[in-house]
Amino acid sequence: MHEFTVEIVSDNAARVTGTGDELVATAGKTIQDSIYEYSQQRAADAGAPVEVAVHRAGRRTQVTVSPDGTASRSAPTGPIPTTADQGEDPSNPDAVAAEPVSITLDPLGHIGRTGHTGHTGHPAPDGAGQESAPYPAPAARCQKVSVLAAPGIVPGATEPARTGMRGRLNAVLGLGLSPKPSSAEMRLRAAAATITGPIPDFSTITVANIKGGVGNTPIAVGLAQTLATHRGGATVVCADLAESGGSLADRVCVPPAEGQNIFGLLAAAQADPGHLRRSVLGRHLTRQPSGEDIIAGHKDLTAAQHAGLGGDDAAALATILARHREILVADTGNNPLAGSWQWAVSQADALVVPVPLRRDAATAAHRMLLDLAAAHPGRPDRTVVIITDGPGDTPMVESDAVDAFIALGVQVLRMPYEPLFAGGERILPSHLRHTTTDSLTVIAATIVDLITKPE
Template sequence: MAAPQMTVAIDDGGRHATAYVPSQAATLDLRGDTEQDLMTAVFAQAHAEARSSGQTITVAVSGGADTAPMRLEVDPDQTIRPAQEQAPAQEPATRERPQRRPVGGIPVVRIQAEGNEPTVSVRLPVADAPPARVAVSAEREDGHDRTPPARPRRPVSGLAAPEIAPGTGEPARLGVRGRLNAMLGLSLAPKAQSPEMRLRAAESMITRALPDFSVITLANPKGGVGKTPLAVALTQTLADLRGGSTVVCADLGEVGGSLAKRVAVRPSPGNDVPALLAAHPNPDVAIRPSVLSQHLTRQPSGEDIIAGRRGDATSVLNEDHAAHLAAIVAQHRDILIADTGNNPLAGSWQWAVATADVVVVPVPLRWDAADAAEEMITELASTATDVLARTIVVITAGPGDAPMVEQDTVEALRDLGVPLVARMPFEPLFASGERLALSRLQPDTRAALTRLAEEVVKTITGP
């Protein structure tokens, strides 16, 4: 005999549901302040129905922003489990029921604001793909390449992650379904188009193999725009997903910046770029991993950082120093993230921008920061390189924002040919000057960083 079925239809707002209760042959209205509260009311009604009937009932839920569709079985003892698949009516009764697809294979998403869409969003869709990258011949000086060989680039057109078929991967960990799984021991899969599935696809992209050693540069000649905290957080995100010993973040300011003060584990005196270059003067000679590690400072997410020049204002990092550092790091790491200073005329700044596989430009919603970024990008556009085709502008929110800045800035960037503008939510820890760690960032920020890291990897690897 088929189990009684209680049907529940949730409205789009996720706060009201209409439930048909078979024992009463009546329809009830259920409400909750949140979708999670509403589901609690649904299960309370389902438990009462199972106890009243003295048998297992089926609960079929439809609608809702995050919860439905789902089919569950509720026992009189309040046990809840996903409903078993029914064998087709025409099949013999002895035939085994079809097996569910195994769980696993997709990384567990840990960085998403519950119930919210990640707040990195495309502001500048590209109508036409940017031109193919112009090959730039590598100049050799002092025995090593100053400019790595060019690689094909993809047109960056958005932050929408690839679709993943529903039912694949691990049970939901986020949103209402994630909370139900955690509280009730269920194995509900995320909805196919949910933020969690998009983040899982983004994480899968981030772990893609890179074609070669890559440089990611954070640049904006205006100070105080968030280059360093974004560089640290992006490094942490990449290392968290790609694994330890894969990413190094280096302070390439000509006289050193605040990188060493913003990381979770601060480097000891002498662990800086000049010390590494002095210890390994010939970048064409192999360096042992243990020797390299002595000059890097490992962070909790698995990334390494190296401080810039400290305590010696009489000399500065120049182009040769930056190229020398990259050649050493490239022997044992996949990615170098360059946190630049505020002087576009500095040799280390020019190397970091010209050599970058991706240039990330943080722009707060302030006129001075937007003007500085626009002037920098205009100057880059006048060069013979294809740097604009690999530039991502990140508009960051904060107290005292001037909203009209965003519209004017986006229009100016559109005219210049920047292919992608993304938006990040306000992160209080970025603005506080405190040490940064992924675990301390807001869920919205961590989700946005994952989507940004996805676009960075897409730019490096191509379509």
């Protein structure tokens, strides 16, 4: 087996022993990337696996790389280097190891009232117009950066790959290979960065399709979970805005208690019309494991005061939530004449339309979007259609449906089949397929792009 040794001399350079070849980390790559690519080329030239001994700061890693790029940790086939081989001089047994390098840091100046470092004056007392006498000179041992501070992130640096072939190599061999720029991992990282970015003070995401049973509620629940996972707890509320109460309470991880519904919250707000306290709001919302809150609709149609959720009720709910949350995910019913449905669609900063691959669902969604485009000309620019897989789908519908939606000027994304969505069970994030979680991340990033899109 062909063998050679690589010595890493810095974070960006390495030297191949015996050949004089110099390896350099190019833009977007680590030195480990360069060593791996060089080793693969050596294996391809030799037509056989090569054994690479990588040395760095006294540590040795043995890797076998095949011509097809497969790499695995291996024991060396040759003799294991002795201590003398690793740098000690056998002719001088009294030689000692080199002392560690010491770094002296400049002293840190005191911080004045303005908060800038380098000033040596006391903060001025209240009402004073100038600084008082300076502090004594700081001790020489005062360091500019605390030794306890966590290392900062170098701008432009890329975290090692965690998935795919490179992720497996990093996990098994302790390497630091970066993901390929075009890889799915990099696309998901970019999507996550978009989701966590700044958005307007309060935004409404409406999930709507006037055809019943197309997956409005599972999509609304999944989006709320995804947004809260990336943006943090107490930022997102998912509300059931169906006229007579939908299935939101039956699909979330933690069901709401009795009285935790929109009408209960509106009644509490009327009792305290000035400003609803956060503690009162919390008693009417139900926190979920991902950090999002949900608020259910009301299904008691026997009471006259609960005849149905109207547009004024939905607007009042949004006014309350806007004081304490960032995003409202509105799960709508299938009655386009209901006031709550019309409010949710007209006020949506982003409209999400789930469409299974069935002609009836696609036709209903297309007709709905045509009507909305006529009533709200800018609506297609803030709409995304989600093509979903499910039982009873007819794939031949997809091409016609996608072409029809694109012709309206809306974005179209595709989501794979998710058994938990189709089965009617409660939706626990940890039970979702990885493909579903990844798809929801991309969809959520697309929605945030729509929210932040200029008018």
